[in-house]
Amino acid sequence: MSTVTAKPKSLGELILFHRQKKEMILSKLQEAVGVDKGSLSRIENGEVKRPDFNIIQSIAAVLDIPGDDIVEQYIETGHKSDVVFSFLQKDFEAPSNVSNQDSRQVSRITE
DSSP: OOOOOSOOOSHHHHHHHHHHHTTOOHHHHHHHHTOOHHHHHHHHTTOOSSOOHHHHHHHHHHHTOOHHHHHHHHHHTTOHHHHHHHHHHHHHHOGGGOOHHHHHHHHHHHO
């Protein structure tokens, strides 16, 4: 399996980088997140222009992608309001579980 060594420049590259880092094949990621591997491949290849944030969060959790990294790349795909809403909703539903890092991320997004 080839590996990505440069800093990922897109959401798909970020996911691919972390999947390869964990030496996980698409079928294992499919099992873990419940998304077919064709869709996962299209996300990694940048063919899905507006992937659902819940799917991205699931992928990030399985691959241990840092929240800041995934949010930054997701925003780059043009989903600013979706990301802000998701963080605010999480903050509102479970304020004791929100880290300072999440709060800083929301502040940075809304500036």
